[in-house]
Amino acid sequence: MKKILIVDDDPNIRDYLVSLLEDNGYATCTANDVRDGLKIAKAEQPDLITLDLEMPGEWGPRFYRQISQDKDLKNVPVIVISGLSGNDYAISKAVATLSKPFDREELLSLIKENIL
Numbered sequence: 430m431k432k433i434l435i436v437d438d439d440p441n442i443r444d445y446l447v448s449l450l451e452d453n454g455y456a457t458c459t460a461n462d463v464r465d466g467l468k469i470a471k472a473e474q475p476d477l478i479t480l481d482l483e484m485p486g487e488w489g490p491r492f493y494r495q496i497s498q499d500k501d502l503k504n505v506p507v508i509v510i511s512g513l514s515g516n517d518y519a520i521s522k523a524v525a526t527l528s529k530p531f532d533r534e535e536l537l538s539l540i541k542e543n544i545l
Contacts, residue, residue, distance in 0.1 A: 430454065430455065430456045431454075431455050431456065431476040431477070431544050432455065432456040432457070432458065432473060432474075432475045432476050433450050433455050433456070433457050433458075433475055433476065433477045433478070433479065433540065433544075434457075434458050434459070434460065434466065434469060434470055434473060434475035434477075434478045434479070435447065435450075435457060435458070435459045435460070435478075435479050436459075436460045436461075436462075436463070436466040436478060436479065436480045436481060436484075436489070436492065437459075437461070437479070437480075437481040437484070437510070438461050438462060438481060438483075438484040438485055439481070440461070442481070442510070442529070443459045443461065446459075446479060446510075447459060449533055449536070449537070450540075453537055455540070458473045458475065461484075462484050462485060462486050462487070463484060463486060463487040463488070463489070463491060463492040463495075464486065464487070466478075466480075466492050467492065467495055467496070470496060470499075470502055470505070471499070471501070471502070474501060474502075475505060476505070476544050477505065477506050477507075477508065477540060477543060477544050478496070478505055478506070478507045478508070479507075479508050479509075479510050479536075480492060480493065480507050480508070480509050480510070480520075480523070481509075481510060481511055481512075482509060482511040482513050482520075483511065483512065483513055489509065489511070489520065490520055493507060493520045493522075493523070497522070506524040506543040506544070507520065507522075507523045507524060508523065508524055508525045508526075508527065508536070508539055508540070508543070509523045509525070509526040509527065510527045510528075510529060510531055510536075511526070511527075511528065511529060512528070512529040524539070524542075524543045525539045525543070527539075
């Protein structure tokens with residue numbers, strides 16, 4: 430079973446994504462900030478990460494920079510899900526960027542395309 434790490438500070442979004450992804454056959458793990466996200470990513474070795482940009486403390490691009498420098502995580506695809514406008518350019522190497530509110534079918538399709 431493929432595992433997806435959800436990094437988002439909004440508990441409603443995290444819960445929604447967990448339900449959506451688990452209902453579609455994926456295992457999930459969650460983090461509500463960058464620090465936990467890095468720890469969990471290293472421990473769980475997810476197949477894909479969904480990443481919010483704007484979180485308390487540090488924000489998404491810093492998380493992305495840190496995982497892209499980790500030999501075990503640098504090839505994990507990242508889908509940005511953000512409420513920020515103009516977010517398409519925040520992480521240029523993300524496999525996709527979705528704006529909140531996002532379309533669930535579009536997200537599931539992107540995950541299928543990018544999970545190896």
